[in-house]
Amino acid sequence: MKKRSSSSPEQNFPGAPKQFVVPFLLLQLRDFNLHGYQLIEQLIKLGFHSIDRGNIYRILRQLEKDHLISSQWDTSSEGPARRIYSLTEAGEAYLQSWAASLELYQHMLETFFSLYKKMFVSPSNENEYSKGERS
């Protein structure tokens, strides 16, 4: 029954959405076979502070169900057993399609900042842009 932050202004930049996390996970697995704990560490290094580790494990299990990654237990090294993930061929294709999507996000962000930085446009005819209805 507790209330969470929602969209209220006090705090911002919640955990990056799955749409960001998934392509990063796949990208890392393209170059190395890694286990969840390592993947999470890498994500944090890449800027994903405040990610929920539990949910990352869930995302990995889901990606495996979708046959985009595969796993096998590694009991060879010391410490608790690790589930080593690797990217499947389907996963590589999926990563490619994600890259295309992220390019769209990138263009949107560029658009945002190009508009955002137009703070003080042409003060001479301000009436054209001043607050009011547009035709």
Place this chain on the structure above:
Amino acid sequence: MKKRSSSSPEQNFPGAPKQFVVPFLLLQLRDFNLHGYQLIEQLIKLGFHSIDRGNIYRILRQLEKDHLISSQWDTSSEGPARRIYSLTEAGEAYLQSWAASLELYQHMLETFFSLYKKMFVSPSNENEYSKGERS
């Protein structure tokens, strides 16, 4: 009881998350006082295809509850009444904090693509990078 696309690879790039939509809404209202329908049209022009119009109206009502935007009915023009939104001072501050957050997203995307494009690194010592465990 119907199943939705989930994270399965067949289709990608779902509607951009609220985290993207909100700053764009606020940015538009910084320069013009607009009503929901216009804001939605602008979003679509900016690349937000497949947004849910109903949810945008809900987001606007929520932003108003949070005192980030304010509205008033406009019955002057023909057609159905419009709810004209304008950005509050708190909303401007919120937009600024969102801009900072979006910069972080931008850096992440840059990182993604710089890693992603490193497709075929130094084939001479491929064994260093070939699939296998990292130390």
Place this chain on the structure above:
DNA sequence: ACCATATAAGTGTAAATTACACTTAACAGT
């Protein structure tokens, strides 16, 4: 022996968000 810490992989679940379908209302044109 006992405790704390680090590593590793989870589970439980309330709250928030998203997707998809549907509704209401004003006005314009045929």
Place this chain on the structure above:
DNA sequence: ACTGTTAAGTGTAATTTACACTTATATGGT
């Protein structure tokens, strides 16, 4: 009267996220 466009919603199942908690192996300190 019916169709189309503009405008602003509501209902709600499915999905995602946030926060709390659990299990287990091994190491180092007291």
